[in-house]
Amino acid sequence: MTWLSRNLPYLVAGISVGGQYALIAIGYTMVYGILRLINFAHGDIFMVAGIIMVYASASMPIYVSIPLVLILTVLLGFTVERVAYKPLRSAPRMSVMISAIGVSYLLQNLVFYITGGLTKQYPALPWLGDSVTVFGVTTKRVTFVTPILTIILVVLLVLLIKKTKIGMAMRAASKDFETSQLMGIKINSVISTTFIIGSLLAAVGSLLFFTNYTGVSPTSGAMPGLKAFVAAVFGGIGSIPGAVLGAFLIGISENLIRGLGWTTFQDAFTFALLIIVLIFKPTGLFGEKATDKV
Amino acid sequence: MKKKTEVCISLLLIGLLFLLLFILEQRLPRTHMLFTVLKKGAIYALVGVSMNLLNGFTGLFSLGQAGFMLLGAYTYGILTIPVAQRANVYLYYDGGIIQFAIHPILAMIAGGILAAIFAFLIGLPVLRLKSDYLAIATLGFAEIIRAIFQWDKLGPVTNGSNVLRSFPIYRSVLFYFAVAVICIGIIAFMINSTYGRAFKAIRDDEIAAEAMGINLAHHKRIAFVVSSFFAGISGALLAMYQTNIQASMFKSAMTYEILLMVVIGGIGSITGSCISSFLFIACSEWWLRFLDKDTFIGDFHVPLLRSGFRKVVFSVIIMIIVLFFRQGIMGTKEFSVRGIYRWLTRRKANKQKGGETVG
Numbered sequence: 001m002t003w004l005s006r007n008l009p010y011l012v013a014g015i016s017v018g019g020q021y022a023l024i025a026i027g028y029t030m031v032y033g034i035l036r037l038i039n040f041a042h043g044d045i046f047m048v049a050g051i052i053m054v055y056a057s058a059s060m061p062i063y064v065s066i067p068l069v070l071i072l073t074v075l076l077g078f079t080v081e082r083v084a085y086k087p088l089r090s091a092p093r094m095s096v097m098i099s100a101i102g103v104s105y106l107l108q109n110l111v112f113y114i115t116g117g118l119t120k121q122y123p124a125l126p127w128l129g130d131s132v133t134v135f136g137v138t139t140k141r142v143t144f145v146t147p148i149l150t151i152i153l154v155v156l157l158v159l160l161i162k163k164t165k166i167g168m169a170m171r172a173a174s175k176d177f178e179t180s181q182l183m184g185i186k187i188n189s190v191i192s193t194t195f196i197i198g199s200l201l202a203a204v205g206s207l208l209f210f211t212n213y214t215g216v217s218p219t220s221g222a223m224p225g226l227k228a229f230v231a232a233v234f235g236g237i238g239s240i241p242g243a244v245l246g247a248f249l250i251g252i253s254e255n256l257i258r259g260l261g262w263t264t265f266q267d268a269f270t271f272a273l274l275i276i277v278l279i280f281k282p283t284g285l286f287g288e289k290a291t292d293k294v
Numbered sequence: 295m296k297k298k299t300e301v302c303i304s305l306l307l308i309g310l311l312f313l314l315l316f317i318l319e320q321r322l323p324r325t326h327m328l329f330t331v332l333k334k335g336a337i338y339a340l341v342g343v344s345m346n347l348l349n350g351f352t353g354l355f356s357l358g359q360a361g362f363m364l365l366g367a368y369t370y371g372i373l374t375i376p377v378a379q380r381a382n383v384y385l386y387y388d389g390g391i392i393q394f395a396i397h398p399i400l401a402m403i404a405g406g407i408l409a410a411i412f413a414f415l416i417g418l419p420v421l422r423l424k425s426d427y428l429a430i431a432t433l434g435f436a437e438i439i440r441a442i443f444q445w446d447k448l449g450p451v452t453n454g455s456n457v458l459r460s461f462p463i464y465r466s467v468l469f470y471f472a473v474a475v476i477c478i479g480i481i482a483f484m485i486n487s488t489y490g491r492a493f494k495a496i497r498d499d500e501i502a503a504e505a506m507g508i509n510l511a512h513h514k515r516i517a518f519v520v521s522s523f524f525a526g527i528s529g530a531l532l533a534m535y536q537t538n539i540q541a542s543m544f545k546s547a548m549t550y551e552i553l554l555m556v557v558i559g560g561i562g563s564i565t566g567s568c569i570s571s572f573l574f575i576a577c578s579e580w581w582l583r584f585l586d587k588d589t590f591i592g593d594f595h596v597p598l599l600r601s602g603f604r605k606v607v608f609s610v611i612i613m614i615i616v617l618f619f620r621q622g623i624m625g626t627k628e629f630s631v632r633g634i635y636r637w638l639t640r641r642k643a644n645k646q647k648g649g650e651t652v653g
Contacts, residue, residue: 038426040550087617094355095620098557101550102616106609113602219547226433226546233430264455268441271434278431279419 009137010259011252016143016212018251019150023205024228025235025243026157027198033174033238034194037096041080041103043225045199049073049206050122050216051111057123070203077199078192086188112218119217122210129211142211147248149208153201154244161240166193174238223267227254230274236287246285249273303631308475315467324465327580332467334579335572336474337531342555342567343478344524349553350562351485352517353497355429357549358416361436362522364544365412366405366529368443371458371539372451373401379460384453391450398462402473402530409526410519412439417518421511433546443541452541459538470531477524482564484520493517558615558622566624573623578608 004011024046031039052072056065084103088096128142161167169190172180181187209224210216231250235242250270257269277284315332322328341359348354373396375383384390396404420431442448444455452458464470484490492513495503504510533539551574559570585604589596615622627633 032426036426038429084613084617088620091620094557094561095616098554099613099616101554102609102613105550105554106606106613109602109605109609113600113606117602222545222547230430230434233427237426264445265441268438271437274434275419275431278423278427282423282427 005136007256007259008135009139010255012137012139012143014252014255015248016146016208016251017255018248019146020205020209021224021228021231021251022150022244022247023153023201023208024224025231025247026154026240027202028229029232029235029237029240029243030170030194030198032232034170034177034191035085035096036093037085037100038229039198040097040100040225041084041107042198042202043221043223043228044104044107045073045077045080045221046202046206046209046225047216047218047221048076048107048111049199049203050210050220051115051120053207053210054120054122054216062123062126066207069207070200073203073206074196074199077195077202081192081195086191108218108221115218117218119215119220122214122216125207125211128208140212142208146208149204150244153204154240157197157201158240160197166190170194227267227270230270233284234274234277236281236284239284239286242284242286300631300635307631312468312471315471319467329467331572331576331580333470333535335575336467336470337528337535338552338555338571338575339568340474340477340531341525341528341552342559342571343481343564344521344528345552346556346559346561346564346567347481347485347493347524348517348521349556350560351490351497352493352514353500354421354514354517355425356432356518356521357429357546357553358413358432358436358522359525359552360544360546360548361432361439362409362413362525363529363532363548364436364439364443364541365409366402366526367533367539367544368452368458368529368541369405369408369526370398370401370530370533371461373404374398374461375458376460376462383458383460384450386456387449387453390453398464398534402527405530406523406526409529410523413519413522414515417515421514421518433549436544436546436549440541440544455541457538457540458533461533463534463537470535473527473531477527478564478568481520481524485564489513489516554612558612560622560624560626562626563622563624563628565629566622566627569629570623577611578605582608 024042027042027045028039031037031042049069049072053065053069056068060068080103084099085096088099125142128140128145130141131138132141132144134144161170169180169185170193172183172185173187173190177187213220227250228247231247232243233246234250235244235246237243250273253273254266254270257263258266262269281287318328341363345356345359348356372392376395377393380393381389416432416435420428420435423431443452445452446454448454449456485493492503492508495506495508496510496513500510529544536543555571555574556567558574559566559568582604585599585607586601587599589599
């Protein structure tokens with residue numbers, strides 16, 4: 001019991017960070033499910049969403065700038081796919097991945113140029129950024145909003161994928177890319193939708209994430225992006241429930257490690273956990289069994 | 295052309311290159327940008343070729359290069375700081391626990407060996423994984439290595455997250471080139487041997503390679519260990535070049551940069567990796583530098599030019615290469631004496647043929 005009461009702040013923070021990772025991880029896992037592409041630029045799209053918010057809120061009221069951030073991030077994700085990934089659809093997988101790394105490099109350098117390389121103060125969002133005390137834990141309200149919002153969004157997404165026509169098309173495309181094209185699925189619009197959903201969730205994730213962390217710099221997307229990707233791999237890349245579960249597990253365990261005072265190993269532990277899981281289950285917790293065809 | 299003449303001409307060309315570098319070093323001031331580019335280019339060429347051995351020739355998608363470079367750099371630094379300087383460097387750890395220094399070249403080789411040992415150990419579990427899973431696991435190991443080296447409990451050895459400095463360095467660009475040429479030569483030799491052919495077979499089709507009697511685990515491990523050994527050596531060179539080491543330099547962004555160089559040069563081309571690493575470094579450090587300065591042409595203030603613009607232009611160039619020149623500079627071809635000879639003789643032959651028809 002004393003362990004619990006001492007570690008409760010870390011546990012709560014972990015659940016919250018886990019929710020934010022989950023929102024980013026969905027973008028990774030959906031894109032991977034369809035294109036078999038590690039979208040290295042996803043973490044940077046998340047960071048750009050933060051930067052847009054910084055600039056938007058400086059000149060506009062908050063209720064205009066939040067929708068603007070969501071719209072611009074979605075546009076960015078859509079454009080990146082059309083410009084950098086679509087021309088390479090028939091190219092080997094390696095080229096697309098390199099293109100993703102190139103986009104990530106470009107976005108980081110662009111933000112560096114615009115901000116002059118300084119860490120920008122993230123605006124304090126009203127209501128979300130207020131301090132509240134629950135169970136003796138004082139924290140920002142966003143900590144409690146995040147897991148709830150994450151679960152709502154994930155349920156909506158799962159419904160979209162299971163019940164709607166576009167969701168069915170997505171499932172078909174991730175099962176077999178070429179056959180689904182033969183069946184009359186407009187593969188480009190399916191892929192664009194995937195990127196739009198991924199970027200939208202990343203934008204929501206960035207609103208929640210940066211409210212906790214106050215500063216945005218050109219490289220602040222790299223670590224959360226990598227962690228979210230690890231979460232997606234952890235849960236079995238391509239599976240949405242797996243990604244969400246993996247993200248919560250990683251968020252909680254990394255904060256408990258921090259609670260033990262091992263801050264240096266906070267990031268390393270995530271990877272260690274991943275490697276252990278991969279050794280015993282080479283395709284993640286919920287991943288499809290890969291079979292080799294001759 | 296005979297094999298023997300080809301080797302002779304190649305060696306002659308390398309000799310000429312060293313002569314040229316020697317003359318340049320006598321003529322130009324030591325701080326000239328050219329030397330920065332040449333040194334850093336040689337280092338990245340070496341690590342690029344070592345990464346190409348894995349990603350391009352063996353088909354193992356590994357992203358652990360920065361971690362192995364870190365191992366090499368730290369081993370070099372830790373083993374070579376003069377005993378008299380230790381108290382200054384290990385300020386917070388009472389001079390550290392290692393109280394001896396060995397010859398720089400031995401330390402460099404030790405760095406490579408340590409990286410190779412780590413690669414062997416990491417490879418035991420990790421090399422069973424496939425493609426993307428392998429990539430993320432090796433990336434993870436690189437991050438774990440970085441965290442371990444920043445751990446303050448290991449401070450007496452690694453100096454925690456503080457800077458390691460005051461170790462002996464070679465200033466001459468010739469040294470960097472000598473090491474890089476020897477190491478790349480060994481890798482090239484390996485790629486053209488039985489091992490190299492086995493690697494390529496694994497890359498092209500694992501199952502077929504296994505059916506032909508190639509021991510997959512054994513060959514993958516060898517490729518991984520050899521590649522890491524040379525990454526370790528290049529890490530030691532990087533330490534010399536930068537004159538100080540800090541674990542926070544060796545982030546995954548560094549691995550991405552090396553991967554970009556390899557891809558731009560052409561996956562599966564040794565000379566491609568070398569050419570592209572020099573071009574990459576020259577562009578990002580030297581040729582585009584004017585973009586970072588406020589410039590006036592007459593009274594006209596050129597817009598957009600300020601700090602950071604160079605990197606934006608550079609990344610746009612990279613995107614253009616990635617999108618429109620998918621094969622990279624060299625593709626899978628190699629730049630060789632034989633190739634040039636063939637190209638020249640074919641042109642001559644064509645000319646003669648053309649002459650005859652006119653005549």
